[in-house]
Amino acid sequence: xxxxxxxxxxxxxxxxxxxxxxxxxxxxxxxxxxxxxxxxxxxxxxxxxxxxxxxxxxxxxxxxxxxxxxxxxxxxxxxxxxxxxxxxxxxxxxxxxxxxxxxxxxxxxxxxxxxx
Amino acid sequence: xxxxxxxxxxxxxxxxxxxxxxxxxxxxxxxxxxxxxxxxxxxxxxxxxxxxxxxxxxxxxxxxxxxxxxxxxxxxxxxxxxxxxxxxxxxxxxxxxxxxxxxxxxxxxxxx
Numbered sequence: 001x002x003x004x005x006x007x008x009x010x011x012x013x014x015x016x017x018x019x020x021x022x023x024x025x026x027x028x029x030x031x032x033x034x035x036x037x038x039x040x041x042x043x044x045x046x047x048x049x050x051x052x053x054x055x056x057x058x059x060x061x062x063x064x065x066x067x068x069x070x071x072x073x074x075x076x077x078x079x080x081x082x083x084x085x086x087x088x089x090x091x092x093x094x095x096x097x098x099x100x101x102x103x104x105x106x107x108x109x110x111x112x113x114x115x116x
Numbered sequence: 117x118x119x120x121x122x123x124x125x126x127x128x129x130x131x132x133x134x135x136x137x138x139x140x141x142x143x144x145x146x147x148x149x150x151x152x153x154x155x156x157x158x159x160x161x162x163x164x165x166x167x168x169x170x171x172x173x174x175x176x177x178x179x180x181x182x183x184x185x186x187x188x189x190x191x192x193x194x195x196x197x198x199x200x201x202x203x204x205x206x207x208x209x210x211x212x213x214x215x216x217x218x219x220x221x222x223x224x225x226x227x228x
Contacts, residue, residue: 004159031214040124042220043160043204050214058215090159096214104150105216107159 002026006091006108013081013115021076021111023091029106030096032074033058034066036087037110043090049074050096081115088112119143122205122219131228135192139205139219142186146217147210149181151190154202154221163203164190195226 007022025032033048045058049068063085065077074093078085092105122139129135137151148167152160164179166172166188172179178191188207192199205219 033215035218040220042122043218045215048215092159094214104152104162104165105160105214107161109159110157 004091004093004106004108006089006111008111009109010112011114013078013113015081015083015115017081019078019081021078021089021091021113023074023076023108024072025074025091025093025106026072027093027106028071029093030071032068032091032093033105034064034074034076035090035092036060036085037090038087046076046089078113083115086113086115117142119217120205120207120219123222124220126223126225128225128227129195131195131197131226133195133226135195135199135224135226137190137192137203137205137222137224139188140186141188141207141217143209143217144183144186145209146207148208149179149188150206150216151177151179152204152206152218154204156201160204197226197228200225 004025030051034046035043037043044060046064047066049055055066089111091108094105120141150165151163153163154160166179166181169181169183176193180189202221202223204221206216208216
């Protein structure tokens with residue numbers, strides 16, 4: 001089925017390790033974004049991209065890097081994992097053109113990350 | 117102060133009750149308003165969206181936007197146990213990137 005695919009679903013890292021969370025969508029959406037979800041904090045935007053080759057920071061970008069070499073993929077890299085990055089990470093995508101009647105995001109199923 | 121405020125609950129009501137979920141916001145530039153439903157250990161899914169002020173109805177769900185008060189609501193009629201989930205409001209400006217600003221989410225339980 002079409003949608004947003006995130007891998008892995010679960011991950012445990014040691015402090016200082018690096019890793020990449022994968023996100024892929026097959027809906028030809030221009031806009032992609034990464035959120036983290038923590039209890040009591042809601043969804044907070046980490047990084048986003050309005051198209052291939054274009055990325056920008058969100059609300060909580062420190063400790064994370066992104067790149068967008070293709071329309072389909074938007075990986076999130078943790079450079080040196082810290083316990084404060086323990087969270088559930090969601091990737092989301094949408095059309096970005098105002099001419100398209102689609103105002104909502106399609107979310108992936110999430111990656112549960114624990115940093116020990 | 118957060119741009120979007122939402123009471124996190126939890127909210128517990130009996131089956132068949134009318135549920136009212138609310139969010140307030142501070143940025144008058146917000147024009148698109150959405151409600152997402154998130155089941156446990158799943159990603160959020162779009163439930164309803166509205167543009168500017170007014171009401172929108174979809175089955176048992178009604179979304180209301182009052183821009184003068186910077187207040188949005190989601191009503192669920194004849195609530196069912198399957199409606200038990202976390203409900204997140206979200207909103208964005210009309211121009212610029214598609215960035216959505218989310219409320220904290222309200223955890224709702226419908227008791228049989």
